[in-house]
Amino acid sequence: MAGRKRSRRLGALVGLALVGAAVATELRKPAKDRTWHGSLLGFVPYDLRPPTLERLKASWWSPDDPRILTDRVFGVGWALNVGRLARLAADRR
Secondary structure (H helix, E strand, O other): OHHHHHHHHHHHHHHHHHHHHHHHHHHOOOHHHOOOEEEEOOOEEEEOOOOOHHHHHHHHOOOOOOOOEEEOOOEEOEEEOHHHHHHHHHHHO
16 A cells, blocks of 8 residues: 555656656747647657647547557647557457
8 A cells, every 4th residue: 555655656756757847848948949749858748738629539539540659638648549449459359
């Protein structure tokens, strides 16, 4: 139980640090060059723009996208492409 609580705290701290790093990355750019989306360390995606229905669908339900993990619609990290998983499951039948 204590180990699980410690893991959650560590996960929250890492997540908070990544969001802070994404904000800092954007604020270091000149205002006209800020896009509020990109990647940290060359591979961890971030997107701090307000989410749109189109981006939600592209991230969470895109069966034709070969990726199972897609960029998050808002925040730092990856989202699960449920559409791709559904397609793979249907193809296995």
